[in-house]
Amino acid sequence: MSISFYNTLTRKTEEFIPMNEGEVRMYSCGPTVYDYFHIGNARSFVMSDIVRRYFEFRGYRVTYVMNITDIDDKIIKRANEQGVPSSEIAETYTEAFLHDSARFGIRPADVFPRATETMDEIIAHIQGLIEKGAAYNVNGDVFFRVSAFKEYGKLSRKNIEELEVGARIEADTRKENPVDFALWKSAKPGEPSWDSPWGKGRPGWHMECSVMSQKFLGETFDIHAGGNDLIFPHHENEIAQSEALTEKTFARYWMHFGFLNIDNEKMSKSLGNFFTAREIVEKFPAEVIRFYYLQTHYRSPLNFTHEGLDAAKTGLQKLQGLYDALREASGGTGPFDVKHFEQRFITAMDDDFNTPAGFGVLFEMVREANSILHGSGGMEEGSREALIDFLRRSCIGLFGILREESGGGATGELVGGLMDLLIGIRADARKEKQYALSDRIRDGLKELGVVLEDSRDGTKWKLSNE
Template sequence: MQIYNTLTRCKEEFISRQAGQVAMYVCGPTTYNYIHLGNARPLVFFDTVRRYFQYRGYRVIYVQNFTDIDDKIIKRAQEEKMDAMALAEKYVQEYFLDADALNVLRADVHPRVSAHLPEIIDMVQRLVERGHAYVVDGDVYFDILSFPAYGKLSGRRLEEMQAGARVEVDERKKHPMDFALWKAAKPGEPAWDSPWGPGRPGWHIECSAMSLKYLGTGFDIHGGGSDLIFPHHENEVAQSEAATGQPFARYWMHNGFITVNQEKMSKSLGNFFLVREILAKYPPAVVRFFLLGTHYRSPLDFDDQKLEAAGKGLERVRNCYRLLEERLMQAPEQTSGDESDWLAELGRRRQQFIAAMDDDFNTALAVGILFDLVSDINAALHRGEVFSRQAWQAARKLVEEFNNVLGIFKTAPDGKIILDSGMAAGELTERLIQLIIDLRQQARAKKDWATADKIRDDLKALGIILEDTPKGVRWKCSS
């Protein structure tokens, strides 16, 4: 298995720290808002990496954090006049709704910064004692000049970083690029006690402390979006290796940016999409399928046409599986025909899929092989092949294997694919309401005013207002 390692800037053979086990840490969201499409890409991709390792027989220890102490959370809480921790908890739960919809498996551990202050403070204290950090007026800064390897992950020289960075001038720092490990409390902000006075941790130290607690030094894979390479992951490397004297993570994996009409997604450009908004328009399986249709290190351009194309592709897979289920019900237990070529072709597709995923988790190629498998099965069905039930079951099992790795469709406990309607939540809601309106209209046509009024009143109680107009019935949500 080959993995592109950001640290070495080349593909390397994957050799785990402990045979048969993979320890992974992936940076999770800062919980001050719903997750956006840029959050969803690493969420889905690294979930697929985890699934593939499990498919190949590894035991995976998967850790994904929640940053629930952060400047953005404090600012948002002040704007909404909420307690900062209550706001963070709200968006942790909203995260799970979106992640569950996208069929992202729960991590083995979802550590929160707020539950790991002792570990964070202990790590900062070690850095101070080892001469890698210094205290100024209750703030603690990491001394980057004390770590000669600073810049090895991003491949940048210190002079380049300083020239390109937007760093506020702070005369108290030894070097302008020194970063905060602990921030002294400001009036009105949440704070925790520490040896340096009340305050809160800096962003970078949080992930270091939590990953080291659950995975130890030299764990296998640290992942996240490419926007985190510098400064977040660069700073994690520096402070972790300075504190422990050991290598931090063995393989660093970063997914590419999401663009919208070839421009980077950003709030300032007005092309910023929340996952919740997208899932109201497209089924979660389609969104996940779309995200996996491009190699993870390549930019991914978002537009409606590409999502619609992903939906059509997914419908091919759904229909193939449905037809397979029907054929299985009719297939004989045994046949006199030779099925060896068919079984050999299924074996070749499995090996092609494994080769694609072994080559730096090439999900784009793996999706193509899934389509090839679907074409093989559809052709056999169209030809009216009389295979035994076991031969058709082998085909269905292979579709299920590929799906279990890619995580497109949800599955039953026995591994069978659950074929949903293929409709987004918003589309399903509209169709259900229209169905109820049609039933009310039928009642009105029969002069069954009691039933018609009850439907109207019950919908109103649910927040749905019906308006009878000369052009028909309209509905809206009550404000």
């Protein structure tokens, strides 16, 4: 069995066949760091992370690259508004992005290339396009010659003639054709700039992504992902610039994530229904938000409501309840066939990462497992352990929605591991009669709000405010 998913390029659900067996090379468009990211962006980042993790769950090795656009019109505008250098804005919001992503339980990419650190490669790429006749320089601005790339429009299925008519309205007279787009923008006074063969300037956004992806994944790679709104012009232009130079397929599969609406309305600052990821994660645990996102298929629009989040919280408690009960249970004789559910779960997820169908299977499993676990015979140990293992792999390793002990979310596993390590060191210290050390561990943890409870069965820990 293999994973199939919808490829925007072909408009078909296709079986995924990687370039190199057992390996996935994936690029996802990251943030332009001029502000905090909002809950719509967060949905794309979470879903992209889930796709990556699901490949790992299925045994693939994944190289996951997400760019950070740290030089762009929006960053410069924000810097000018605040009267600070654009590098300061970029730094502030890069840090905020990494921090908020971590709070959302999104695993860091293997590489986070930054546009400003990829300048040499960007300039070389543009130079190559000029040499091939696919780009031209007009007094320090370099444009892509769309007519040089015959397949332009193949991703968005847009028709060049229609685009030309539309573009003529705001035509830039320096362009040969109104649909041509900027690869390099000459520096205006007071703007950050880099030296280039065409004078001082900076790259266009589309160009940055083409180069950052190929730098770390090669000229051709497996999957390019991003929000629906990026299909045109961003991804269309990425394809044109990349393939016009290399004459090879750029990304083999294109994935796009659906929009997020608030109470059935488009989220916008002017409507007053705009939420940053940072605001929402203050009000709801990240696990609940992730679970909420995952209940909608990644390609469908998601209608974000507070009631929906509350319902997600209740649903998630059922999964957490089973997970906790399994680990507290002992004895028992009833068998439980976890493999059967795991197989069905995989079948659901293999079909275009269908998380709602995957949860359908998981909740059926929760009901059945609960009836055995809380029934008169209880659940026998081997089944319990297999079920705990599956829940760990699916709901912690893959989805990041269950909590280990009191650790919390995606970091829960780590916290649990660290606590086991500390408890083990303390037990050794006591055996060796090093009471100063064992007391130091206990008292230090107490200061952090962690209480150790010793019993004949060993030492357990809990948070003192629970």
